[in-house]
Amino acid sequence: MKSTASAHRLILVLFLLIVISLPAAEPDPRFTPEMAEFVKRFKGGGMLNDGSTRPTPAESLAACKVADGLRWELAAAEPMVRQPLNMHFDERGRLWVVQYLQYPFPAGLKITKYDQYLRAIYDKVPPPPPNHFKGADRITILESTRGDGVFDKSKDFVSDLNIARSVVTGRGGVWVLNPPYLLFYPDKNRDDIPDGPPEVKLSGFGLEDTHSGANSLAWGPDGWLYGAHGSTCTADIKGVKFLGQAIWRYHPVSGDFEVFAEGGGNTFSVEFDAQGRLFSGSNYGQTRGLHYAQGALYIKGWSKHGPAMSPYRFGWFEHMAHKGYEPRFPQAMLYYEGGAIPQYEGHIVVGMAL
Template identity: 45%
Template sequence: MPGDAEAKRPAGTGWYRCWVKVPDNWATLGGRDLWVESVTLTIDSSHAAHEAFINGHRLGGAGLFPPDAKPSDGKPKRYKVPPGGLAKGKWNELAIKVFNRDGLGQFQDNGPSIQGYFLECLFSGEWEYRPGTEPPPPGQALAAKPPRAAYDQFHEASRVLFEAQTLVHGERLSPSESLARFELDDGLAIETVLHEPLVAQPTHLSFDARGRLWVSHYVQYPYPAGLRQISRDKYYRAKYDRQPKPPPHHTPGRSRVTVHEDTDGDGAYDTHKVFADKLSLANAALPGRDGVWVMHTPHLLFYPDRNADDIPDGDPVVHLAGFGFEDTHSVANGLAWGPDGWLYGAQGSTVSCRVTRPGIDPLGTTGVHFEGCMVWRYRPESREFEIFAEGGGNVFGLEFDTVGRLFSGHNGGGTRGFHYVQSGLYLKQGKSPGKFGPPDNPFAFGELPMMPGGEIPRFSHNVIAVNGSAMPDAWQGKLLGADPLHRHLVLSERSVRGASFITRDVGFPVKNSDVAFRPVYMANAPDGSLLIADFYERYIAHGQHYQSQIDPTSGRIYRLCAE
């Protein structure tokens, strides 16, 4: 078999073949897209030129075959199995054509494997082999189980992941084409204010005292720059080979922070500057205190810029360290200034932290530990750090309304989000002890709930309280949620219920039929309008991003207002 170091491997061109019966939902077109769009074939390492086929359809390959033979580079390869490529209830043929010049080339480690979103099958047993350039018949799935080299045992996926050399981008419309796909309620207007190449993977928007727009481009996501994944679980929580250092001593990545200005007041951003680039897990930037704060997990950085020339005065200062990055779609995020002058941030559901204050806490201190979703805050002047509220959904983005109350969205159903109070102990995203661990305070009298909202499908992940003067009067004070899964914005009204709120959806005023429209963040703008950050991805589930189904070159920002 390909992975057996002692196996005899004939020189020249030949075909390895096995058969696999996959879970039904991997092959059910018309069902949930996530399952059929999340199937990949992985070849850990191969020094032989190869091409991989499923049921006679080519998935990809590496190296060259004669007459211009060239071996593969020996790096792991991942190939997408397209929707419809697998047959339901049948034995699918996996064939790998190889050119083994001298008989020394081999598939290494455990051999090839096939992965879905949560399950995988390792082809580490028997394989068939056929010499020559002609593929073995039949080149299609079989109804009856083959007598040999047949696999149907799947288990929770745990093989380490890596960024594929070729990324799968999915369908993509031009900015003007996507803009034309918007469906707006009467009385609304929308326009594109920034798009690629000026914007890519935007995850956070903020404004400085001059009204300029700061954009965080999370382009390095999902893999930390320079690190190697050494293990992971089915929830995509991973361990890496080391802790990254802060800039400028880090491995340079692709993320960046930019600033955009409308110098002539015509509503168009006409100057564009890169404030910081070659960053790794940087997903939020917030100007203030004579500089810019950047959430660059595992560190909270401060770039001093006293003369406000948009050039850092020196290397960033590490104010906090120890934020977890087990799952990079849940890392610390959403930087926001609170009405109390503290800097607030969020942490998602599938990471943990042990936060320390470099230069303040003694070396070796364990830090402030927390597992899962929560809201934290930091006071720069006194270097105080604390957990503000425990629990929530997979918290992404924070919003203070006009009277200082704190909200976030939720990546589950049944709610439009959470209303947080200081020291509140809130329901976490779920109750699975394998995912979230035991309750953090076993002596608490239960947990505070999310805001009830009725029958709501998942999810409105980011919410803001509308307060802009250029927005409709009927919207003022209402919550607006961004739903990247269903590609729309949802407007909800709040009603007081005890010490918190309940919500009621009043409409979906902004929709887009472009399958890549993914609103992930919103901000009330200084001109009274509302800006929307569009991650712009055909594939939006984080597991798909770890499978390298992601387009790091795309992103848009829209301005929404009343006509």
């Protein structure tokens, strides 16, 4: 009996030693303790994971239904590229891709609270590269060395970015939208290696919601660099303040910054047609995106996004009218003028989440 009791005491002591030696649970680095508890109890939260296995790229391709006269091909897949958010073809036919791997929480920041619209308030403003809080995002160049449209070669132009949203090449380097900054990486000899640290061209893009920040860099026909801005982030750039969705532009020589048009849904994508007209997608109900005219005001949530920037606007434009299939919305669009698919020439082609 004594030996049994001694054994039990020994087991208990060992158990206590193990428990005592276990490290305390690390606090979530993304939140203050109060916000961690709020997120835990928020009824809209939870793990978005049903335990299903991931299909292979080939299985995903086989499961897609393709319209008559079209062919569906796999150009790139994991592990070459993961979580692509934005892409841009350069003049050499290579595809530049933003891999949005740090999403949804910026590295090095803590959320101190959310406002009534679930806009996150952070404890600090992140510094720009090279002295930034290193994240997981990267800008990757994909190349089809065989010229068959299948990308078989990849190279990271820059990595360790923190909530990188868009990339475009031009004017002697590479432009990266990495809120709160618009960055320019000089690459004068075009060797795909930055000549040095990036130049901060703009600062003040909000980070309150990484689903809907500044996005979609695109060169306009006027030589300005255009971008979109989502609905749940603020902006204060060179004294220009706006709350929510807009199309903005930056002049790469003069440094001027302007809001081209304001309003819309959760504005995402910038698309120009051959006439210089600007289109953008949105997640606003059962709509089909917007045709943005300079200086125009478009519908928005007035209590959330505030009044019009100009007091001399007395009305607003709606999303583009459409007929046929009604549900869902396009988050990105293409005004097709390529010539290779005649039946779609002059039509807007959209990708819609189902």
